[in-house]
Amino acid sequence: MNRRYLVALDQGTTSSRAVVFTPEGSVVSAASIEFKQYYPQPGWVEHDPDDIVATQVESLRTAVRKAGIQAAEIAAIGITNQRETTLLWDRKSGRPVYRAIVWQCRRTADYVETLKKEGYTEMIREKTGLVPDAYFSGTKLQWLLDKLDLRDRARRGELCFGTVDSYLAYHLVKGHPHVTDATNAGRTMLFNLATQQWDDDLLNIMDIPTQVLPRVVDTSRIVGMLDEDILGAPIPVAALVGDQHAALFGQACIEKGMTKNTYGTGCFMLMNIGSEFRLSQAGLLTTMAWRLDGKPCYAFEGSVFMGGATIQWLRDELKLISHAAQSEALALSVPSSGDCYLVPAFTGLGAPYWDMYARGTLVGMTRGTGAAHIVRAALESIAYQSADLLLAMTKDAGCKPPVLRVDGGASANSFLMQFQSDIMDLPIARPAVLETTALGAALLAGLATGLYPDIASTAQGWHMDTGFEPRMTEDDREKSLKGWHRAVEAAQFWASKR
Ligand code: ADP
Numbered sequence: 001m002n003r004r005y006l007v008a009l010d011q012g013t014t015s016s017r018a019v020v021f022t023p024e025g026s027v028v029s030a031a032s033i034e035f036k037q038y039y040p041q042p043g044w045v046e047h048d049p050d051d052i053v054a055t056q057v058e059s060l061r062t063a064v065r066k067a068g069i070q071a072a073e074i075a076a077i078g079i080t081n082q083r084e085t086t087l088l089w090d091r092k093s094g095r096p097v098y099r100a101i102v103w104q105c106r107r108t109a110d111y112v113e114t115l116k117k118e119g120y121t122e123m124i125r126e127k128t129g130l131v132p133d134a135y136f137s138g139t140k141l142q143w144l145l146d147k148l149d150l151r152d153r154a155r156r157g158e159l160c161f162g163t164v165d166s167y168l169a170y171h172l173v174k175g176h177p178h179v180t181d182a183t184n185a186g187r188t189m190l191f192n193l194a195t196q197q198w199d200d201d202l203l204n205i206m207d208i209p210t211q212v213l214p215r216v217v218d219t220s221r222i223v224g225m226l227d228e229d230i231l232g233a234p235i236p237v238a239a240l241v242g243d244q245h246a247a248l249f250g251q252a253c254i255e256k257g258m259t260k261n262t263y264g265t266g267c268f269m270l271m272n273i274g275s276e277f278r279l280s281q282a283g284l285l286t287t288m289a290w291r292l293d294g295k296p297c298y299a300f301e302g303s304v305f306m307g308g309a310t311i312q313w314l315r316d317e318l319k320l321i322s323h324a325a326q327s328e329a330l331a332l333s334v335p336s337s338g339d340c341y342l343v344p345a346f347t348g349l350g351a352p353y354w355d356m357y358a359r360g361t362l363v364g365m366t367r368g369t370g371a372a373h374i375v376r377a378a379l380e381s382i383a384y385q386s387a388d389l390l391l392a393m394t395k396d397a398g399c400k401p402p403v404l405r406v407d408g409g410a411s412a413n414s415f416l417m418q419f420q421s422d423i424m425d426l427p428i429a430r431p432a433v434l435e436t437t438a439l440g441a442a443l444l445a446g447l448a449t450g451l452y453p454d455i456a457s458t459a460q461g462w463h464m465d466t467g468f469e470p471r472m473t474e475d476d477r478e479k480s481l482k483g484w485h486r487a488v489e490a491a492q493f494w495a496s497k498r
Contacts, residue, residue: 003075006446007063007235008438009056011081011164012243013102016055018063019438020074023451025461027435028069031062038099043106046099049087052164053171057230064231071231076222076449078239078441080246081164083187086140088150088212091160091178094171097148100164101140108139115139120205125279127192127199129286129298131354137163138189142206154209161212163187165240173224173237180214181221181240182291191216193286194277196296219245219290220444239444243437244268245290248299250440251405251431252459253289259393259401260436261386263410267307269389270299273397282392283351290444292455300396302351302389306344308410310378313344320371328415331376339364341487342377345494352392353492361491364483382410383420384484390424403427407436414466422472423480432465 005028010017017032033055038046064071084103089096101107112134115124124132134140141161145151153159160170166180185191185198190208192199198213217223219241225234241249244262248270251260256274261267272289277298279286289299306313311327314320321327343349345358362374394400404426410416411430421428433439443458452458472480 003073005067005069005074006442006451007060007074007077008441009060009077009079009168010243010438010441011052011056011079011168013082013104016052016059017438018056018059019435019442020063020067020069021439021442023446025433025439025443027433029063029066030435031059031066033059045102045105047085047102049089049096049100049167052100053168056168057172060230071233071235074235075451076236076238076445077226078241078445079165079168079237080241080243080437080441081168081184083163083184083242083244084135084137085164086137086144086161087164087167088141088144088159088161089167089170091158094176097150097159098144100167101144103135105140106134108134108143111139111142115205124189124202127194127202128186128189129193129277129279130189131283131285132189136187136189138202138206138208141208141212145208151207151209154212157211159212160214162214165242166214169223169237169240172227172230174227174234175224177224178214179217179223179240181217181219182296183219183242183245183288184240185216186288187242193288193296193298196291218292218294220292220448222448236445236449238448239441241290241441241444244270244301245288245299246438246440246444247407247436248272248289248440249444249458250436250438251407252462253405254455254459257397257399257401258405259390260405260407263307263382263406263408263416265307265309267304267382267386267408269302269386269393271393271397271401273298273300280392280396282396283354284392284396292447300393302392304382304385304389305347305350307382307385308408310342310344310381311410313346314375314378318374320375324409325412327375327379328413330372331379331415334372334376337377337380338366338369338373339483340369340373340377341483342374342381343487343491344378344381345491349488349491352388353488355492357493357496358491359494361487361494363487363490379413379416380419383416383423384481386420387423387481390426400426403429405429405431407431407434417468418471421468421470423477425470425477427470428468429464430466432463
């Protein structure tokens, strides 16, 4: 039987998804299953590890059934995952010792404050490319070892730590490999991006025994065969990759300077910066793009906290719209926002401002301001925040990308994409396949199993569906950006001035 299909397991924060692709990168079928979120205390977020595995297996079986194909026709499976979420389990039984601590969970904010007070911020940045934060796995693992008193067991090699890719590989792959890939390792705050090794200094600081750590493998590489019980045939599991890195690959941003922005709940912009590990001067993170044949490729990463979530706020709190897509027609019903600016800094501002005291601000209203102006200003705010990120990246990288490739739910909004192109003065390309995260994982798995001879051939399936060209005059762009930056000033430090 011809092994030609590729399958991605896309394990996200709220759902597990499986997608079957043709080798040309077209979607054959997909299935998703949501699972429960646990909030045991304010600011804490957990997942049940059994739910993660069960929903992932179920979505895989459903997607394959919907595709109407035999398991033996699948060439390879790639796993992509919510990043930083931390699991610890018994090496023999595979049973977790605690629920998965989700990336959003703030329980280790104190640990991070201690690291900062002790003067480790620069060291962490230089080694890991990250700004110390409770998002990353390191302090979550430290918390588990402390609170459950597990250091001795960890030292005896009885426990395995891993992110979701690692946990799925252990549970779905025959022989239970304890592995992770370099993109996921790079989000732990324990992995040295320059040496591509777990970092002894960081392990010492957080008192983490090396025996718990997974082996770090290339992003595209066979880690083993899928357990035959799952689909009835052994299939190579041939890629592990964090979700944003997978999207960068799925967008075929394989050359230095190529950049993608994902417009989901938040926005995630990644720029491929090539084989040299560099730190940002503008508060961006440095992260792995991927590691292939032992060769690291790096990326700058910046994120907008309130992207599509701003539109949810219009819908759920202000009730100005009844569904997200309606925002487009409403925004287009007025010729401009009427000099109105919304800064959706509801939880502070990320790069390049890094102001946790900033708060949401709506400025410039007149007696004539209506719902349509506010909706338009909200959509524009997503574009302005992304433009600030791009500017920071461009400065750091010393070059502007020729085009921005876009994906994610809100990239369907053509008004937003046109405004994005106008305000960045940059062409925008929206691809035919918007499942870029799953596609990236599938392509990386195809690369490891020889379905594609080289990285360039994985990019051949990428096709633009819609392009947007900048149409705004230089004068209008400058005026608009000036207004936005004045509005940001108004939002900054608000919560600290009370
Ligand atoms: P995530 O993966 O973060 O859950 P998605 O990529 O599924 O996000 O995108 C969902 C987000 O996109 C929501 O916040 C929603 O408000 C926003 N969104 C979806 N469609 C549109 C649209 N047509 N216009 C603006 N925002 C949209």
